[in-house]
Amino acid sequence: MRAETVPGGGSPANDSLYEDHKKVYPAAVQGTFRKIKWGLLIACLGIYYLLPFVRWDRGPGHPDQAVLIDFPNRRFYFFFIEIWPQEVYYITGLLILAALALFLMNALAGRVWCGYLCPQTVWTDLFLAVERWTEGDRRDRMKLDQAPWTADKVGRKAAKHALWLMIAWWTGGAWVLYFADAPTLVRDLLFFDAPLVAYIWIAILTGTTYVLAGFAREQVCIYMCPWPRIQAALTDEWALNVSYRVDRGEPRTSMKTAEKLRAAGEDAGDCIDCRQCVVVCPTGTDIREGIQLSCIQCGLCIDACDNVMDKVGRPRGLIAYDTDINIERREQGKPEIYRFVRPRTVLYVAVIAIVAAVMVFALTTRATVGVNVLHDRNPVFVVNSDGSVRNGYTVRILNKDREARDFVLAVEGLPAGAHLDVNGPEKMVDGKPVLSVEPDQTRELRVTVLTPKGTPLPTSTPVVFSVRETVTGETAAAKDFFKAP
Template structure:
């Protein structure tokens, strides 16, 4: 009995070693779209660090920059400060909702056309074809004994891959420093050690993932296929094989004979071109699968074959589960792009995007914080008046020095004095704040002898940039003696 079980266990393998996939070159509408998007996305990625943007004095001139040293992020005219981390939350929500919307409309569009893994794998595969040849030539080369020609081709391919991976890592670090300056420093060995380290890490990961792991990343490492399967519905467009038209499969001659005899014959001639061109090795005729990134290359391959044998294209195409069921019942197909889930995703995108745009367009470039002295809370003056002390912090978020006047509102006859600041022509303190910095100073507010007022009177501090209307305000309180509230005070006879 044990011998039989052991023999059975030996026949069953829990893990099947992955076979190497040799995607075949194909031309067509979807391949052209993928080439266009590849050139566009990689062109933006590699060139964007060198685009300049004039933000005025004391500001970096790089259009897109994540300045970790100064805790700033720049995207053309937009500047993000550390305290605005909520914009990152908004971007993550927008990215998630956009992925959900793309999935609800046409399945894994992101995976097939825009995912970095797909884009760089396509580029690496194009280099491989250029050096080693198309599918059959690469298979023959891998199966051939090692010769000088084989070594030369393999070495040239991996050298080209490493060069692309190196420039990919180099381009990434350029987003974190002034690109022309960092390029010069990298060339002469004067760049920070962290720059070389990150270039090395990203070179290794790009070379490994795009050159050696390719479809393994999509099948085993990426969580999106599992999430996408839970989000899709029967009205989402996905790459699908028309079973009602393609089955039963048979060769062209057998199909002609079967039709002459009045027997059913499908349009699929079982040429396997749809499998050969698939970058993940999926046979779409087996139905929707985890490995299908829905890039549409199998559509191009099948349409090419259908054209050669004189049959109409569309045996494989973007279709919905609902329409497949409708055609099996003899009903006309329908396309439902607008439905509750797409409306919900679009609404959330519009809402979050609108809130972010509004917040960016209305945010202030001046900040003000006030802290009341705790001990003493107030000081009695010799003339019967009361004085309160405060620590005022003014934030200048612009890249140029600015001059502010400080005033208080809420107490008639109150005067304000800022220690270390001159007085302007209007009698108000004039406070100079440097570019992109804060200034903290001591402020004293004095008021005439109080009447039967409350012990704490609300007041408003306001700073106004001289020459403009830019201002900031914050509220606090003015403490004065009321009734028997004499604790926490001292007398000042000066």
């Protein structure tokens, strides 16, 4: 707030830099897009709340939860897919795919993600349904807020907030179930035997869900979320957006006046200025003023307008998903055209396909064994008193499998007459050491290579350390050098 002096010595006037916030009371509406939103809401919440309880058999001794982020064992399980900590690039790939999919959705139908699938929209819709059930529709809620506090008002408000908190609590509780065996954790939570961190995260997520879905609502979409501002830079005139068809709706007037104008042969728009498109909007946006940052493209104003058009005997579609191009073409008397396949969408689809193909290839061809070699640095080599040369290495064998396995260690490229010495092999096969590695473990061992006195040696000889699994034959290799004076 800033104060300014009125010229002529008048009293100061307050000019607000921001419009005062007005509570939005969205009215209930029935129609095609409302049904779509209900279907997606049930599907999304059903997946989120129930997925931790879905089982997937991975064999004895292994978790049978279909989707599990197993921090103690450093694993992420998604049905038949198992991701290891060193494979964080898969997470990067998934984030890239999600971003590209969002860009593609925007290029085809604007903020369709915001209107139907965004968690803020889904939970806000659920909270609004609870609010209507406990307090009534738009007019009833407005009257209730303005009415004095009575037992009925207290009861309705208490019931609403109790249900909100219950939903928010279960939202936080469902989240932590993805990090431990769900049935076990539920039992531990009920008997207060769960880890403290579980209760902390449930409390945090309960609070954020309760505040964001119950109170912040449209303010999250308008002020907190960056996507509306990014989306404006990504859309074009070919993208479908919820649009008020000005060419058909204007000049707007009352229904009776419109009938008189049409009877007199004068122009009259189909819009009767009933404002139903505004009162059903969850962000309070008047779509007749054009596409705005606050519009989440949910389509509820389309349902409201179609219902009004049915009542007044005018064609549906005064508000509809449309493109800027078609609005201009209709004003010019040209037929509508739609162009979903264009360079922008082709590029997004191509990049999505490439990234997905790379991830699938990497996932299906990845190895379950690895080997790393670290050459001694100080000293790089040792000349013994008898004239022989010795190099030392630290070899790490990684077993990514869920079963203990045996590996045969071999070194190729050693100078003639060189002798390989390994500490702690369980057995030897054809003169090569066999080493056992526990499941999901790395075994580190010291390897020494010794060349006899008088062996002609270059200053650096390439060598390859390889391991081979004794049952499946799976191999892995790492390159290094044998150093000499």
